[in-house]
Amino acid sequence: MPTIRTSSISRRTLLTAAAGGGLAMAAGATATLVTATPARAAQHLWTWCYQCSQLWFSGNGSGYCPVGSGIFGWDHGHQSSGSGDYVLRYDTDPGVGDSHWRWCRDCAALWSKGWSDSGRTTSYCPNSSQPLRWHNWSGSGTYKIEALPDGINGPGGQRLWFLCIRCSGLFFTGNASDGTCPAGGAHRHWKSPEPQIGYEYVLRQL
Ligand SMILES: [Zn+2]
Ligand SMILES: [Zn+2]
Ligand SMILES: [Zn+2]
Incomplete structure (x- = not known):
């Protein structure tokens, strides 16, 4: 399972000084301290599934795992056991990264x-009703993920997350098994020939 390394996500506060309402009020004007919540905070509840090894969002049901579980193998919910709580940034958040990711x-x-x-990868959703099996980005934000070697915001984080060229998902390769791809067989990353850039990613946990 992925090892846990923590990183702090800084929450920005907004300091606003209220301006006086004109010369007549200048003497009595006070500065007002306003603490505002960030316009869009980074989102947690992203989870590693030990069955398919993909990253999935656990805040809205259990999704659809390509690997069935349960007595008859009919349960297709992703699993969260053994995973940390990963935090993803939106494309509007500060910092560098690859900004083309969707839920x-x-x-x-x-x-x-x-x-x-x-066209560099193939989208393959295990729960799509469309003939081409595209993943469905309806209602999704756009997420930005740190990418090796240059799109990194600092030390720490967890490496060994790769883009799968067969399903376009993000999967973890730090275990004995690389999981199961929705397209059948194993996920496949794109690290040959070396050095190949832009396909290994770094995630951080809450
Ligand atoms: Zn899964
Ligand atoms: Zn999908
Ligand atoms: Zn895959």
Whole structure:
């Protein structure tokens, strides 16, 4: 299972000094301290599934795992046991990274719409009713993920997360098994020939 390393997500506070309402009020004007919540905070509840090894969002049901569980193998919810609580930033949050990631409404996995749109990867959703099995980005934010080697915001975090060129998902390779791809068989990353950049990612936990 992924090892846990923590990192603090700084919450910005907004300091606003109220301006006086004109010369007549200048003498009595007071500065007002306002603490505002960030416009869009980074989002947690992203979870590693030990069955498929993908990152998925656990805040909205259990999604659809390509691996069935239960007595008859009919339960297709992703699993959260053994996972940390990963935090993803939105593309509007500060910091560098690859900004083309979306949540899939049909399977709950994180997937790269950008790479799939460019034709470098194939989108394959295990719970799609469409013939081409595209992941469904309806209702999703756009997420920004730190990418090796240059798109990194600092030390720490967890490496060994890769873009799968077969399903466009993000999967963890730090265990004996790389999981199961919705497209069948194992996920496949794109690290050959070396050095290949832009396909290994770094995640941080809450
Ligand atoms: Zn799964
Ligand atoms: Zn999907
Ligand atoms: Zn895959």
